[in-house]
């Protein structure tokens with residue numbers, strides 16, 4: 645083979661290996677909304693859309709038990725009031741565990757709310773909400789779950805916005821036995837989503853579309869009753885916590901962008917705040 649050809653085929657091989665790492669055809673099933681959910685560009689792009697008849701959604705083929713899961717999302721642009729893009733990990737069956745991002749749309753130019761929650765054994769009521777420090781409809785940004793036996797960290801562009809510690813030692817259940825799939829859906833929630841339900845969806849702007857790319861799971865995959873973790877150089881997440889720098893960034897987000905924290909909502913918990921709120925510094 646001529647040197648040029650060798651170079652070209654080397655290039656093609658590495659390109660194929662890289663792109664198969666996050667191929668939506670391989671990793672996801674479209675589960676709701678017929679043609680409204682689409683995989684495009686040879687598997688490197690996924691779109692969900694919502695019109696007056698239906699929303700749409702997808703789920704991962706695999707189940708995970710701990711991992712670091714990254715995805716880039718570009719949210720519904722323009723007047724997205726009334727729409728909700730949910731992006732979450734969830735187990736199946738009763739007493740489920742769930743780790744949620746939900747993006748609540750807004751009128752053009754008004755800020756999205758990033759709503760987060762953690763369910764353990766079917767119980768949630770642990771909402772924290774944030775504004776973002778950028779417009780999430782202009783470009784793709786990375787939203788990540790870091791989930792290891794010690795804690796769950798929610799990250800936006802690698803900046804931690806929320807930490808949920810394993811509080812089993814003080815009686816708070818932690819998700820660690822039920823494998824979870826990754827889900828996303830785009831749906832209409834104009835009864836409550838925007839300004840508490842005051843602003844309704846403007847269907848003349850439909851269909852509404854959200855975009856997904858660069859899915860990456862450094863995770864332990866569950867299969868036939870046991871989980872196996874990739875053994876590679878990317879598994880720092882298995883013990884990762886917050887170093888001084890990420891604590892500083894978390895404080896910055898919580899100081900300037902957090903708009904609701906269940907732990908500070910005293911009137912909601914007349915019997916006393918949840919245990920994890922009394923323990924955690926965040």
Ligand SMILES: *[C@@H]1O[C@H](CO)[C@@H](O)[C@H](O)[C@H]1NC(C)=O
Nearest residue numbers: 748750754755757837838839
């Ligand atoms: C929408 O914008 C208003 C400000 O105009 C803000 O109060 C609200 O938090 C924003 N987000 C949602 C989802 O309502």
